[in-house]
Amino acid sequence: xxxxxxxxxxxxxxxxxxxxxECVQDMDHENMFWYRQDPxxxxxxxxxxxxVKMKEKGDIPEGYSVSREKKERFSLIxxxxxxxxxxxYLCASSLPTFRDTKAGAFFGQGTRLTVV
Amino acid sequence: AQSVTQLDSQVPVFxxxxxxxxxxxxSSVSVYLFWYVQYPNQGLQLLLKYLSGSTLVKGIxxxxxxxxxxxxxFHLRKPSVHISDTAEYFCAVSxxxxxxxxxxxxxxTVTVRA
Numbered sequence: 001x002x003x004x005x006x007x008x009x010x011x012x013x014x015x016x017x018x019x020x021x022e023c024v025q026d027m028d029h030e031n032m033f034w035y036r037q038d039p040x041x042x043x044x045x046x047x048x049x050x051x052v053k054m055k056e057k058g059d060i061p062e063g064y065s066v067s068r069e070k071k072e073r074f075s076l077i078x079x080x081x082x083x084x085x086x087x088x089y090l091c092a093s094s095l096p097t098f099r100d101t102k103a104g105a106f107f108g109q110g111t112r113l114t115v116v
Numbered sequence: 117a118q119s120v121t122q123l124d125s126q127v128p129v130f131x132x133x134x135x136x137x138x139x140x141x142x143s144s145v146s147v148y149l150f151w152y153v154q155y156p157n158q159g160l161q162l163l164l165k166y167l168s169g170s171t172l173v174k175g176i177x178x179x180x181x182x183x184x185x186x187x188x189x190f191h192l193r194k195p196s197v198h199i200s201d202t203a204e205y206f207c208a209v210s211x212x213x214x215x216x217x218x219x220x221x222x223x224x225t226v227t228v229r230a
Contacts, residue, residue, distance in 0.1 A: 004159070031216055040125065042206060043160075043220040050216065058217075090159060098148045098210045098218075099167065105218055107152075107159035 003027070006091050006108040013115050019078040021111050023091030030096045032074035033105065034058075034066060037088040046089075049074055050096070081115045088112050120209050122221035129197055130229055137192040137224045139207030146212035149190040151181055154204045154223075163205075166190065177201070202228045 007022035025032065031050050035043040035058075045058030047066040055066050063085060067075045074093075078085055089112075092105040123138040141147060148167050152160040164175025171183040181192045190207060207221040 033217075035220075040222055042120075042122075042222040043208075043218075045217065045219075048217060092160075094216070097215045098165075099215055104150060104162040104165055105160075107161070109159045 004091055004093050004106050004108040006089075006111050008111050009109060011111060011113045013078075013081050013113065015082060015115055017078075017081050017115075019081045019113065019115075021076040021078075021089055021091075021113070023074045023076070023108055024072050025074075025091075025093040025106070026072065027093060027106065028071065029093035029106075030071075031094045032068065033092040033094075034064075034074065034076045035090045035092065036060065037090055037110070043090060046076065078113075081113075083115050086113060086115045120207055120219050120221040122205075122207050122224050124224050125222065126225050126227070128227045128229065131199055132196050134193065134195050135197050135201075135226060137205050137207075137226070139190045139192065139221060141188050141190065141207075141209045143188070143209065143211055148210040148212070148215060149181075149183060150208040150210070150218065151175065151179070151190070151192050152206045152208060152220075153177075154206065156203070160206065163192070197226070197228050199228050199230065202226060 004025045034046040048056045049068040065077045090110045091108040094105040121140045129135045150165045151163040164173045166173045166183045174180045205224045208218040
C-alpha cells in the first residue's frame with residue numbers, strides 16, 4: 001500500500017514562531033507537493049519539488065519555504081507564522097508526469113495548523 | 117493558465133438517489149482530469165481519472181465521469197448513493213504541456229440523508 005505520511009495531524013503554534021511540517025513518502029516518487037486547503041477555495045499549491053534539492057514556487061508561496069534533502073522527505077517551513085496561515089496543509093507525491101496510466105497524486109492525511 | 121470550476125458548493129441528496137457533481141475547466145491544450153474524494157478528517161483519495169481513450173470513465177465505489185471536450189466538462193455521477201458517500205469531492209486538472217501539476221476546484225460537499 002502506498003503511503004504519504006505527515007508528521008502531525010494537529011498543531012497549534014504562536015504568531016512569529018518558525019514552524020516545520022514534515023512529509024515522508026515510501027513510493028520512490030520523484031515529485032512532491034505542498035497544498036493548502038481552505039473552505040471554498042479548494043486546494044492551492046504552495047510549493048512543488050521534482051527532485052532532491054529542486055523546488056518550484058506554486059500559486060501561493062509567500063510566507064513559506066521548503067526543503068528536500070532526501071527523495072522521500074519534503075518539508076514545509078513557515079518562517080514566521082501568522083494567523084492567516086491557519087489552515088489544513090496537505091502533502092502529496094506523484095510520478096514525474098500524469099501521462100502514466102498508473103498516475104495520480106497520492107495524499108497524506110493532512111496537518112491542521114492553528115496559529116494563535 | 118487553467119482554472120477549474122465546480123458549479124455546486126453543496127449538494128444534499130437522499131440515500132439511494134442519483135447524484136451528479138459538475139466540473140468545468142478552461143484550458144486551450146490537452147488535459148488530464150481527475151476526481152478526488154475527501155472523507156471527514158482524512159486526506160484525498162483518487163476516485164477516477166481521464167487520461168485518454170474512452171470519454172466515459174469508471175472509478176471506485178460505483179462512481180463514473182464523462183469527459184466532454186466541446187463543453188470542457190468532466191461531470192461525476194453515481195446512480196444510487198449511500199450514507200457513506202457523504203464527503204467532499206474535488207475535481208482536478210493537469211494540462212498536457214504542464215502535466216506534473218494539478219489545479220483543483222473549490223470542492224463540492226455531498227451530504228447524503230436517510
